[in-house]
Amino acid sequence: MTAKAIAKLSNDGQLLSCEGDWTLFGIKKLPRSFLTLLSQCKDNLQVNAAEIQEFDTVGAFRLRQLISEAEKSGKKITLTGLSKRHEQVFQLIDQNIKKIESKKIVEKKQHHSLELLGFWAAGKYYNFLQYLAFLGEIIVGLIKMRAHGAQNLLQSGLKIIQTSGCQALPIVGMMSFLVGIVLSYQLGVQLKIYGADIYVVDATGIAILREFAPLMTSVIVAGRTSTAFAALIGTMKVNDELDALSTMGISAIERLALPRVAGLLISLPLLVVWSCIFSILGSMVMAKSQLHIGYIAYLQRFEISVPMKHYLLGMVKTPIFAVIISTVGCFQGFQAGITADSVGLRTTAAAVQAIFLIIIADAFFSVLFSWRGL
Amino acid sequence: MKKKSNIIEIAHIKNSLGGRTIHNDLNLSIGKGEIIAIIGGSGCGKTTLLRAMLMLLKPEAGSINIFDIDITQCSQSQAQRVRRRWGVLFQNGALFSSLNLLENVLFPIKEYSNLPLEMQKEVAALKIALVGLEAEAGSKYPAELSGGMQKRAALARAIALDPELLFLDEPTTGLDPNSAGALDQLILQLREVLGLTIVMVTHDLDTLWTVPDRVAFLGEGKVLAIATMKELIKHEHPLIRDYFRSSRSQYSRNSHKTDGH
Numbered sequence: 001m002t003a004k005a006i007a008k009l010s011n012d013g014q015l016l017s018c019e020g021d022w023t024l025f026g027i028k029k030l031p032r033s034f035l036t037l038l039s040q041c042k043d044n045l046q047v048n049a050a051e052i053q054e055f056d057t058v059g060a061f062r063l064r065q066l067i068s069e070a071e072k073s074g075k076k077i078t079l080t081g082l083s084k085r086h087e088q089v090f091q092l093i094d095q096n097i098k099k100i101e102s103k104k105i106v107e108k109k110q111h112h113s114l115e116l117l118g119f120w121a122a123g124k125y126y127n128f129l130q131y132l133a134f135l136g137e138i139i140v141g142l143i144k145m146r147a148h149g150a151q152n153l154l155q156s157g158l159k160i161i162q163t164s165g166c167q168a169l170p171i172v173g174m175m176s177f178l179v180g181i182v183l184s185y186q187l188g189v190q191l192k193i194y195g196a197d198i199y200v201v202d203a204t205g206i207a208i209l210r211e212f213a214p215l216m217t218s219v220i221v222a223g224r225t226s227t228a229f230a231a232l233i234g235t236m237k238v239n240d241e242l243d244a245l246s247t248m249g250i251s252a253i254e255r256l257a258l259p260r261v262a263g264l265l266i267s268l269p270l271l272v273v274w275s276c277i278f279s280i281l282g283s284m285v286m287a288k289s290q291l292h293i294g295y296i297a298y299l300q301r302f303e304i305s306v307p308m309k310h311y312l313l314g315m316v317k318t319p320i321f322a323v324i325i326s327t328v329g330c331f332q333g334f335q336a337g338i339t340a341d342s343v344g345l346r347t348t349a350a351a352v353q354a355i356f357l358i359i360i361a362d363a364f365f366s367v368l369f370s371w372r373g374l
Numbered sequence: 375m376k377k378k379s380n381i382i383e384i385a386h387i388k389n390s391l392g393g394r395t396i397h398n399d400l401n402l403s404i405g406k407g408e409i410i411a412i413i414g415g416s417g418c419g420k421t422t423l424l425r426a427m428l429m430l431l432k433p434e435a436g437s438i439n440i441f442d443i444d445i446t447q448c449s450q451s452q453a454q455r456v457r458r459r460w461g462v463l464f465q466n467g468a469l470f471s472s473l474n475l476l477e478n479v480l481f482p483i484k485e486y487s488n489l490p491l492e493m494q495k496e497v498a499a500l501k502i503a504l505v506g507l508e509a510e511a512g513s514k515y516p517a518e519l520s521g522g523m524q525k526r527a528a529l530a531r532a533i534a535l536d537p538e539l540l541f542l543d544e545p546t547t548g549l550d551p552n553s554a555g556a557l558d559q560l561i562l563q564l565r566e567v568l569g570l571t572i573v574m575v576t577h578d579l580d581t582l583w584t585v586p587d588r589v590a591f592l593g594e595g596k597v598l599a600i601a602t603m604k605e606l607i608k609h610e611h612p613l614i615r616d617y618f619r620s621s622r623s624q625y626s627r628n629s630h631k632t633d634g635h
Contacts, residue, residue: 024487024497024536056536057568061500062493088567092504099503100496238471338517341472 003053004028005062013042019051022059038070045070050081060086060093127335134331138261141253149254153262156255160263164225165271171224172217176275179216180282183207188290197291201298204283205306210314213275215362218321221268222354226329229260230350233333234343242334257330261323268322269315276311313374317365321358328354380439381406381539381571382427387436389422396422397433398595409565409572410600411582414592415617420575423592424543427573428462429453440539458486460539461532465547467524469516475502475527476512482534498534505530505560522553529557533564540564542574546581554578558585591617 003020005027010017016037020026038045047067052059067077082090111119145153187203233256236242245252280302287293293301332350336342382404389397396419404410412420425431427438429445437444441459443452469478479498487494502512505526516524525545532540545561546554558581564570576582582589583603590600593613599606607618 024483024489028488057500057504057533058489058497058536061497065496085569092563092567093500096500096503100499100509339471339515 005052005059007037009037009041013040014044015046015048016041017048017051018063019053021054022052022063023054023056024058026054027059027062038066038073038075041075043074044076045078047077047079048081049079049086050083052082052086055082055086055089057089057093060089061097064090064093064097130335131328131331134334135327137253138257138327141251141258145254145258149258152255153259156259157263157266160260161267163228164221164264165267168221168224168267168271169274172220172271172275173278175216175220176213176278177282179212180204180208180279180284181286182282183212183279184283184286185290188286192291197293198297198301200283200287200291200293201301202305204287205280205302206310208279208283209276209306209310211362213279214272214314214317214321215358216279217272217275218268218318218325218358219355221264221271222325222328222358223351225264226325226332226350226354227347229326229329230332230336230347231343233330234336234346237334237336238338238340238343252334257327257334260330261326264322264326265319268325269318272315272318276314309374313369317362320361320365324357324361325354328357379406380404381408381441382573383437383439384423384427385437385439387426387433387438389419389426389431389433391422395595397426400436400592400596402590402597402600404571404573406571407565407569408588409561409574409586411586411589412573412575412592413577413582413589413617414598415613418592419595420592421543424541424573424575428541429457458535459537460541461535461537462541463525463528463532463543463545465543467516467528469524469528469531471516474513474515475507475519475530478516478527479530479534482531486535498530501530501534502527504533506556522549522557525549525553525557526560529560533568536568538569538571540570540572542572542576544576544578545574546576546578551580554580561585 003026005022006019008017008019009015047063049055049063063079067079070077079090184200184204187200188197191197191200191203233242236256242252245255284295284298287298288295329350332346332353336346380403382402384400384402387397387400388395400423402410402423412423414420422431426433427440427445433446437446439445440456443456445453445456448456469475470481473481476495476498479501480494483489483494483497484491489497499509499512503509507523507526507530511519511523511527516527519527525548529542529545532542542561546557549557561572561574562585565572572586574581574586587602588600589603589606591598591606591609591611591614593611598611599609599614601609606614609615
C-alpha cells in the first residue's frame with residue numbers, strides 16, 4: 001500500500017520534515033497543507049527529506065515546485081537528507097523543470113459562437129463543392145479508363161455486387177415484408193369502414209412500387225453500404241494505402257470508387273425488385289388475414305388496377321439513388337483525415353448525407369413526375 | 375530468496391499460432407533493475423512472448439509471474455494492479471491519433487491519479503520534457519510528429535505513471551542513428567535514475583551493444599541463450615552464429631570493439 005506523503009513543521013518553525021511516499025499515488029492533499037506550513041515557517045527553513053520512503057518523478061516535481069514557490073516569497077530553503085537515489089531523481093527533474101516553466105503550453109483557442117456558425121456554413125459549402133468535384137473526377141476516370149482498368153472494374157464490381165447486393169438480400173427482404181404488412185394493415189382499417197376492401201390492392205400496390213420499395217431499400221443500403229465504403233477508404237487513407245496506390249501510378253478513383261459506383265448501379269435496382277416482391281407478399285398476407293382477400297383475388301386485382309408505369313417510375317429513380325449512395329460513401333472516405341476520429345466522423349457523415357440526398361432526390365422526382373402528369 | 379528479486383518469471387510456457395508452435399517450454403527470469411533485450415530471427419516469437427507478458431495473449435500452458443503475481447490465472451483486480459505498475463512502448467508508438475501529445479501523456483495520469491487537473495497537466499508536461507521533446511510539441515497531434523518524435527512521445531506516455539517495469543517493442547526502429555543513440559542514452563538514464571526494469575525487443579545492434587545487461591536469444595521455441603552480448607556472439611549454436619554472421623553485424627561489432635579498447 002502507498003503511504004500518504006506528509007510534511008511536518010517543527011515547533012520552532014525552522015525544520016520541515018517530509019515523510020511517506022512522495023509518489024504519484026501518495027501525493028493527494030499535500031499541496032495546500034504544505035503551503036499553509038510554509039506561511040508559518042521562519043525565513044530560514046531546512047527541509048529534511050531523509051524520511052521519504054518512495055520518491056518518484058511526481059514527488060520530486062512537487063517538492064521542487066514547492067521549494068521554488070517558497071523561494072519566490074523570499075524564504076531561504078536548504079534541502080537536506082535526500083538519499084543518493086532520490087537525489088538523482090531530484091536532479092533529473094531539476095534539469096527538466098526549466099523547460100516547462102519557461103514555455104507554457106498553448107491552450108486551444110476558444111471561438112465565438114457566431115464564428116463557429118460561419119465555420120460550419122463555410123465548411124458545408126466547401127464540402128458540397130468538393131463533392132461536385134469528386135463526381136467530376138469519377139466521370140473523368142470513367143472516360144480515361146484503360147482496357148486493364150475495365151477488367152479490374154469488372155472483377156471488383158462483381159465483388160461489390162456480392163457484398164452490397166447479395167448479402168443485403170435477407171435484411172431487405174425482411175424489412176420489405178414487414179413494411180408491406182404495416183402498410184396494408186393501416187390502409188385496411190380505413191378502407192373497411194367504407195366497404196372498399198378491395199382497393200387495398202390498388203393503394204398498397206401503387207405506393208409500394210412507386211415509393212416505398214425504392215426509398216426503403218435505398219435507405220437500408222445507404223446505412224449499410226455507404227458507411228462501409230467510407231470506413232474502408234478512410235482506413236486505407238489512415239494507413240497510407242492511398243498514397244501507396246498513387247505512387248504506383250494507380251488512380252484511387254479508378255481502382256476504388258469506380259467499381260463501387262458500377263457495382264451498386266447494378267445491385268441496387270435488383271434489390272429494389274426484390275423489395276417490391278416481398279412488400280407485395282407482406283401486403284397479400286395482411287389483406288388475407290384482415291380483409292379476407294384471397295391470394296388469387298389479390299393478384300387478379302393487382303394486374304388490372306396497378307399499371308406497369310408505376311413500377312417503371314419507381315425503378316427509374318434507383319440508378320440515381322445508387323449513384324448517390326456510392327459516391328457519397330466513397331467521397332466521405334477520401335475526405336477522411338489521418339486520425340481514427342476522422343474515419344468515424346466521415347462514416348457517420350456518409351450515412352446521414354446519403355440518406356438526406358436520397359430523400360431530396362425522391363422529392364425532386366415527385367415534383368418532376370407530377371409536372372409531367374405521370 | 376531468488377524469487378523475490380525477480381520481477382518477471384516465465385516458466386514452461388507454450389504458445390501456438392494458427393497450428394504452428396511458437397513457444398515450447400520457454401523459460402525466462404528477469405531481475406529487478408535489469409535491462410533485458412529479446413532477440414531472434416523473424417517469426418521466432420519475440421512479439422508473441424511480449425504479448426503474452428502484456429496479458430494480450432494467454433499462453434496455452436505454463437505460468438508467467440510478474441511482480442510475484444501469476445498473470446495467467448490472476449483475478450481482474452490483480453491484473454489491473456499489475457497493469458498500473460508497468461508502461462509499454464509499442465512498435466509504432468500506438469499514440470491515440472485523436473488526442474494531441476499532451477493529452478496522450480495525460481491520458482493514463484488522468485485515469486489513475488486523483489491529483490488536481492492543473493497538476494496532472496504539469497506532470498504530463500514534465501514527462502514530455504524528460505524524453506527530450508520541446509514543450510510546444512505538446513499541442514501537436516501524433517500525425518504531425520516525425521517518427522522519432524512519435525517514439526519519444528510514446529515513451530513519455532509509457533513512463534507517465536512512473537512504472538517499475540517498462541516494455542519497449544523495437545524502440546529505435548525507424549530512427550536515424552543520432553535519434554536512436556539519443557533514445558538509447560535516455561533509456562539508460564531512466565533506468566539509472568528511476569531504477570526501472572526494462573524488457574526490450576530490438577533488432578538494432580548498436581542498441582544491443584550499449585543498452586541491455588543481458589540478451590535473450592529466442593529460437594526453436596525456447597530461449598537458446600541468455601548472456602551478455604560479448605558472450606552471445608561467441609555462442610556455438612548455429613542459429614545464433616547465423617544471426618550475428620551478417621556483414622552488418624560484423625561492422626557493428628568491430629566498431630564497438632574498438633570503442634571498448
